[in-house]
Amino acid sequence: MIISIASGKGGTGKTLVATSLALSLKDRVKVQLLDCDVEEPNDHILIKPTITRSEAVSIPVPEINKDKCTRCGRCAEVCAYHAIAVMGEYVLTFPELCHGCGACSYLCQEKAISEIPNKIGIVETGQADGLMFGQGMLSIGQPMAPPVIRKVKGLIDTEATVIIDTSPGTSCPVVEAIKGSDFCLLVTEPTPFGLNDLVLAVATVKQLGVPFGIVLNRAGAGDKKTEEYCARENIPVLMTIPLDQEIAGLYSRGIPLVTGMPEYRLKFIKLYENIREAADERSSRIKR
Amino acid sequence: MKEVVVLSGKGGTGKTSIVGSFAALAQKKVMADCDVDAADLHLLLTPSVKEKNEFRSGQVAVIDNDKCIECGLCQEICRFNAIRDYQVDPISCEGCGFCSHICPMEAITMNECKAGDWFISDTRHGPLVHARLGIAQENSGKLVALVRQKAKEIAGKQGLDYIISDGPPGIGCPVISSLSGVSLALIVTEPTLSGIHDMERVLGVCKHFGVPAMVCINKYDINKNNTRAIQDYCRVNGIEVAALIPFDNCVTEAMVLGRTIVEYSDGKVAGEIKNLWQKITAKLQE
Numbered sequence: 001m002i003i004s005i006a007s008g009k010g011g012t013g014k015t016l017v018a019t020s021l022a023l024s025l026k027d028r029v030k031v032q033l034l035d036c037d038v039e040e041p042n043d044h045i046l047i048k049p050t051i052t053r054s055e056a057v058s059i060p061v062p063e064i065n066k067d068k069c070t071r072c073g074r075c076a077e078v079c080a081y082h083a084i085a086v087m088g089e090y091v092l093t094f095p096e097l098c099h100g101c102g103a104c105s106y107l108c109q110e111k112a113i114s115e116i117p118n119k120i121g122i123v124e125t126g127q128a129d130g131l132m133f134g135q136g137m138l139s140i141g142q143p144m145a146p147p148v149i150r151k152v153k154g155l156i157d158t159e160a161t162v163i164i165d166t167s168p169g170t171s172c173p174v175v176e177a178i179k180g181s182d183f184c185l186l187v188t189e190p191t192p193f194g195l196n197d198l199v200l201a202v203a204t205v206k207q208l209g210v211p212f213g214i215v216l217n218r219a220g221a222g223d224k225k226t227e228e229y230c231a232r233e234n235i236p237v238l239m240t241i242p243l244d245q246e247i248a249g250l251y252s253r254g255i256p257l258v259t260g261m262p263e264y265r266l267k268f269i270k271l272y273e274n275i276r277e278a279a280d281e282r283s284s285r286i287k288r
Numbered sequence: 289m290k291e292v293v294v295l296s297g298k299g300g301t302g303k304t305s306i307v308g309s310f311a312a313l314a315q316k317k318v319m320a321d322c323d324v325d326a327a328d329l330h331l332l333l334t335p336s337v338k339e340k341n342e343f344r345s346g347q348v349a350v351i352d353n354d355k356c357i358e359c360g361l362c363q364e365i366c367r368f369n370a371i372r373d374y375q376v377d378p379i380s381c382e383g384c385g386f387c388s389h390i391c392p393m394e395a396i397t398m399n400e401c402k403a404g405d406w407f408i409s410d411t412r413h414g415p416l417v418h419a420r421l422g423i424a425q426e427n428s429g430k431l432v433a434l435v436r437q438k439a440k441e442i443a444g445k446q447g448l449d450y451i452i453s454d455g456p457p458g459i460g461c462p463v464i465s466s467l468s469g470v471s472l473a474l475i476v477t478e479p480t481l482s483g484i485h486d487m488e489r490v491l492g493v494c495k496h497f498g499v500p501a502m503v504c505i506n507k508y509d510i511n512k513n514n515t516r517a518i519q520d521y522c523r524v525n526g527i528e529v530a531a532l533i534p535f536d537n538c539v540t541e542a543m544v545l546g547r548t549i550v551e552y553s554d555g556k557v558a559g560e561i562k563n564l565w566q567k568i569t570a571k572l573q574e
Contacts, residue, residue, distance in 0.1 A: 008326050010299010010457040015482060039458035040297050040489060042482040080347065080385045080398075101367055101384035140489060141496040143429060143461035168299035168457050171325040171421055171428045175379060192543050193304065197326040203423045208379070221537075223544050245510075252511035254481035 002162040003275060004036075004181040006205070008197030010168030013187045013217035013241065016251055018165040019046040020258040024268035025161060026131045032160040036177035037167040038121060038136035038148040045254045049133040051126040057136065057151045058117035059100035059144075064091045068112035075104035075113060096143060121148040125155060132160060145173040153177075161272075170197075170204045178205060183279045184212040185238070191222035195229060202235065213238040213278055215271070238274040239267060289443050290471040290572045291436075291451040293322065295494075297486030299457035301478045302506040305539050307454040308332035308548040309561045311413040314569075317450035319411070320439040321418040322466035324404065324431045329454045332548050335409030335416050343406050343419065343434065345427040347383035347398040349376045355395035362387035362396060379424060403427050406434060408442070415442050429465035432456070436466065450572075459493045467493065471572055473501045474530070474564075479514035487518070491527065502528050502571065504564055507535040528571075531564035533557055 005018045014037075022033040035043040062075065062084060073086040083097040084104055095118045105113035121138040136152040138145050145167070153176075156162050166177035178184050184205045188198040198214075205212045213236040216226065221243040230237050241247065241257075250260035258265045294303045294310075304323070311319050311333060321329040349370070351362070356374050363371045366387055370380035388396040403426065406419035417439045419431050439451045453470070456462045467473060473494050477487040487503065494501040503522050508515045515532065522529045534556050542552035550558045 007299075009328070010296075010301075010326075012300060037458075039460045039463075040482075040486040042298070042485060045481045045485060078385065078389055080383055099382055099384060101382065101386050102365065103384055103386035103389060106365065106386070107389055138460060140459065140492040141464070143464050145458075145460045169323075169325040169428075170423060171462070172426045173458075173460065174325075175424045179379065191540055192331050192546070193328040196328055196331055200326055200423070207424050222540050248510055251482075252478075252480040252514055 001183070001276070001279070002156065002164060002181045004164040004166055004178045004184045005187060006166045006174055006178055006184055006201055007168055007187045008170060008201035009188065009194050012189045012194060013215070014165055015042045015046065016257055017185065017187050017215050018163055019043055019256045020264060021268050021271065022131055022163045023256055023258050024265045025272055030160040032132040032134070032157050032162045034152050034155060034162060035135035035165045036149045036152050037165055038138045038145050038152065039167055039173070041135045041137055043165050044135055046256045047128045047131065047133060049126040049128040051124045053125045055123050056119045057121045057123055057148045058119045059098065059147050060102065060115035061095040061098040061100065061118040062093050062104050062113045063116045064093065065112045065114065068110045070110055072109070075108055078103045078107050099144070100147070120144060123148065123151045123155070132157065146176040149173060149176045170200045174204065175208065178208055178210055181210050183275050184210045185215055185275070186212055187215045187217055188226060189218045189221060190216060190224070190226040194222070195226045198226065199229070211279055213275065215239045215241065217241045218243040236278060238278070239271045289449065289451065291453065292472045292474060292568060292572070293453040293455045293466050293470045294474045294476060295455040295463060295467065295490050296457055296476045297459060297490035298477070298483050301476045301483060302539070303476050304328045304332070304454050305543065305549060306476055306504070306561060307452060309550045310452050310565055311411070312548045312550045313562060313565045314450055314452060316448045317414060317452055318439045318442045318448055319414065319416040320435050320451055320453040321416065322432045322435055322453045322462065323456040324419040324428050324435065324462065325421040325456070327418055327420060329416070330418055331546060332543065333411040333413060333416055334546055335407070335411045335418065337407045337409045339408040341406050342402055343404040343431050344400050345403045345430050346401050347385065348378045348381045348401055349385070349387050349396050350399050351376055352395045352397070355393045357393055359392065362391055365390060401425070404431055406431065406438070408438060417442065429461035432462045432465040459489050463490070463493060464497070467499055468497055470499055472568065473499050474568065475501055475503045476506050477503060477518060478507050479505060479511040479518060481514065484514060484518055484521070488521070502530045502568065504531040504533065505529060506533045508532040509534045530567045531560050533560045
């Protein structure tokens, strides 16, 4: 089972939920935690894994063989990302704009374009006390997160309960991370910003056809509108975490909630059972 | 004309609450919400939309099944696994157009997508340019560039002194798009280990693109050891820590009422944000 953790708004507690859920389950089932927030991965700060393997993530970018090239301009014409420009005698390439689709090299009549790897990040794997761990890290100055996310998701162990932490927002990195999940937990907070972005996140997971439920963090902080929205839209609130200085303090020091306050362990196990129930209910509904 | 962008790396550190207050404090400015996939600034500024435009960007492949002879070449060459059983999955399609160029039957066309909307609005604190990226759409970086360009046009036309942008979290494409070429980046961080880690990465992006940066520590009193660690890091790297904002529920209370902090309260948080804006304007004069 693959469970992704998303939010819309940043800073609502995705990392807290992902790490505590993984730690609460690891003695009962085989658990793999994958941090797909490759722009700002934070799970490792709480999990403190031993990294055993590190691999570069590259995308293939064009390299022009000047002797073979006739400056016909076909490559620049087919490139949808403006990553190649032909200016008189010169052919310029912009690797940071290239998506690595391969169209230019395939379509070059002179076979003057070869592809060379351009490193955009790394993927690391390791473990922490029986918990399988993987994360991606986009290099500073690189714009494109999705190829790194795809590489992290390549680590998925189909026999494990996989927990995927994602970046905030609703655009391509989030879609790439959630896609293919059996269930998505949306972590939110009861504030106007939290609700506004939750509504966007709900629309995103609905479009992806992934069943979802809510974790309401910092309950008691703002207003009642988020709970009213969930009730109105029939969205299950699977867990509530109160606004609590002790919880914030643990997080600030990089201590997982279930390590600092072990009484939460059972609540996260219950959350997992709720997720399984919600996912099962949905699949049986589809079968019917 | 000076352009300031507020970033954080980590989400939820307080960018929008601070930018909202800047809107109330700054004179002769245009506001720009560059967090186009989870925009929130409008919740504080309650804009009345004067102009709404479609954002069309990116393409998606469409297969004409009458022309398709199921040769499978498109599936073979697509590196994004976006074509299966001679059908395109529009969410996986990156719009490269490779398939459309090589299809022997010319059965594949590339259709432009509506990827969102952008708006020019009036608010009680002056003009606001904002946008809404379509659900699960790509090209947020291009939409950010468009928002900035429109804000610049307004600033030029009206002779304004400042463009103040609310930036997105992270360090990827929309962040780079909102950062390139600005006069100053204000990094809002919080004294958590995650906040520090993410601040260091976004400061790395500022340095990479040659943008001067300043740091503001929000909720500095939730972990004073970490606050000291941030101050030490900034001292070593020659970055000014321009404000220490205490934790106060007034920030959430103001948000619930749809007001900015400086309009809602005259406590310590509001005072520190006022000082911060003064320091920013002083820095911009240098």
